[in-house]
Amino acid sequence: MKEKTERTDESVLRNDLRIGVYVCHCGKNIGGTVRCHEVAEFANDLPGVILAKDSLYTCSEPGQEQIKADIREHKLNRVVVASCTPRLHEPTFRAACEAAGLNPYLLEMANIREHCSWVHLHDKDAATEKAKDLVGMAVNRAARLVPQVEVTVPVTRKALVIGGGVAGIQAALDMADAGYKVCLVERTGSIGGRMAQIDKTFPTMDCSICILAPKMSEVGRHPNIELLTLSEVKEVQGHIGNFKIKVLTKARYVTKECTSCGDCIQACPQLAPDEFNAGLSIRRAIYIPFAQAVPSTFLIDMNRCLNNQGIVACDRCFQACAHKCIDFADTDRTIELEVGTIVVATGVDVFDPTALTELGYGRFPNVITTLEFERLINAGGPSSGELIRPSDRKRPQKVAFLQCIGSRSKRSNPYCSNVCCMNTVKDALLIKEHWPDTEIYVFYIDIRAFGKGFEDLFQRSRREGVVFIRGIPGEIIEDINTGNLTLLGENTLLGSPYRYNMDMVILSVGIMPHKDAHVIQRMLNLSTDTDGFYMEAHPKLRPVDTTTGGVFLAGAAEGPKDIKDSVTQASAAASRANILMSKGEVKIPAITARIDPNKCTACGLCAKVCPYHAIEGSKEQGYYRVIEAACQGCGGCVPECHFGAIDQTHFTEEQIVGQIDHALATDAHNKIIAFACNWCSYAGADFAGVSRMQYPHNVRIIRTMCSARVSPKWIERAFSKGAGAVLVSGCHPADCHYNNANQNTARRVERFWKRMEKLGINKDRLRLAWVSAAEGAQFARVVSEMEEGLRKLTPQKIQEAAEKFKQAVIKKSDAP
């Protein structure tokens, strides 16, 4: 058996291989830890390599030119670049290869920065040895690479924007103005979002709705924008350039002919709390969300209307309506859309401080949130702009703001909500502007006035007499008779306790991802960070892209943002989407699965595990085949085939096995082979590198697109070659970028564990770990734990196990 494998190796390693290896110093990033020259010398002696060089910055113009020149001069037919993560510069070097006439799929990268120099900063020898190993693995894989041609698919010149807040509005307008059709889907009855609720904006103190309303009406009348309110995205199918969307539009019960005269309101007998006014006022069952709403059509809240479930018990609004535009027979509709790009602008929810019982929110009427305050002080709000206390409707003389409520806390949200400091400063100034004799106290931990014009505003508030006290009150006590509030706490700068009596307390509440953000996340296969915000494809260089092609992020759904930042990001997202739509086509990476019809027995197992229904065929037909446009390239079908009939392009069995074999050629017993999926775990390992989290150096990471691509055969091969341990890591269950393909990973690993148990092998040596792209620390921890486990094993034990696996392989190959 062994001979046979080696023979196939030989036949693969063709004589005409001409591999060029480039080892990058990346300044001191790699060069400071790894002896790059030594690595290049090592690479020079590898089979198939005809030249190996090290350079200071391979990604620089001269570095790329060097590669191009060498390809032409030395007739290189494979290029290996040992530098940073392929997630960063693979496109760069692929382009360089292509420019020199080499098929871009003949490039291979060895990640010696994020996975080596940055995580082994203090052990230069080990880092250098690891770098050699990684380069060798890459060379071995490069030798087995084959040229690929990318399929081009058309991009539908229409965009979907999810969420009608200021970010969604801006993105929709930018794309519509560029000449593309846009469909804006908003869940509530009107666009406008949070910005419409706010009274003034910081730091310029502009009237919020005054600057937003013109944009809202522009959306309403723009010929390129189709506005769907009371609508939710229910289903997303397809891929970049060709998404098929199902949108559920709920019944409005009022037709477009509505002139919003408001006659119906007087007639309606049913009352409900007004959501737009944060529950501080009452609306009717038939209502318009707010005066400037777009569309300016009324709607009926069927949960409040007496005519629920088709029984018309009351038709007073219908009688009152002069234009007869009330339609009780209106029904929910499902609308199907075909779009090329999607902008996600689902925005944020406001933190509910009820759970922080010591503050008394919900129990003490005069403790309110900043959002409630915005409505109170707004001229269109429940008190027509008068600042009043909810308990007795009198104007408060002493007002306290409490900062960081629901932010920077392990009891609520651990992150800084970004907007609350400046919002409080603005609110304090607003009170001072209208009622200068009001005493205002701001209780804070840190005031973060980082943006343009912010410090100025902060200073202005101090000049106006707003008192800033460092130290959040521990407790609020209410005087039941007067409704006044006593704040107990410590002034940390004076080092003395305080007791302040206040008429009103405003909690400066933080913001958090929309409670249904995970619904969109699952539908679009997005990642979220540990705080629940959507994750960008790269935090610095692709800040509005997502890992799902054709999907872009705008606004606070990506992270807490003020209005200016939301609008900026929305324009950026629109511009990114416009690039796709203006090109009108996009290249799909050549990583799809392929079935060899000669080997296929038409068992259909592959079709069953395909998350995209991209494999079609039948027993009668005699074989199955992959629909290339639908295949997303997870490779989850490959390990399912018992007959070796399927393989994944560019991630073939022999390419990966080549990597495993090289990694385990020396000192196998002490090594950990880690299979990491491209989207989460490999990115998580990259993140560990970027964060300089140090972990044991004996891990060798092999990238696959999805963890489902990891074949039990590879694990078996690794163990039979004497690997100390094997790690299979992927996205968290339900966060898989390939429609839950990773449930197959779990199933296969569990089966392998059973097998190991049967063979009497310590099953802790195979580990399954879910590591998201944000969990660098988790990756480092898993590797460290495995290393610890590895140290408990004796070489004899490992060798015994390897023999057992070898026997099993031989037995299997002997079977007919």
Place this chain on the structure above:
Amino acid sequence: MTMKIWKHFNRADLYECYQCARCTGSCPAMEVVEAFGPRETILKCLNLGHEQVVKDEKLWLCCTCNVCEDRCPQKIPISELLVALRNSAARRGNIPSRLAIAIELLAKTGRSMIVHQLDEMRAHHGLRPLPEMPVEEIRAILKKTGLDEVVEY
């Protein structure tokens, strides 16, 4: 004899503190003695070292009511810190005399407090005299906790 307090309390937890003072704001001891509280204790541990903290008799004002811990946004186990600090202080002999007396009494009589003419007062109210305390048992417990090394009795 000193005790290594960071063995009993994870020092890294202190780095989480950003001095919001919610703990001190909730502290009943703060109402008794001005400007004493968990926030200051944590800051002193970080900036001055716990050797300075264990000298301070204010440490003994904490009644481990745990409210600070309940309200700490960073979930720092503040009561555990204070218990560890007081253990350390006691082993260095930094124990307030009133507490030392109480322990001595406990070891000798089984009660931490002596009330004059208690039995007469009880009889006056028609109550039975207090039962005898199991002094030997209490001494055994005190020994087990190591208090006998801190307070002589």
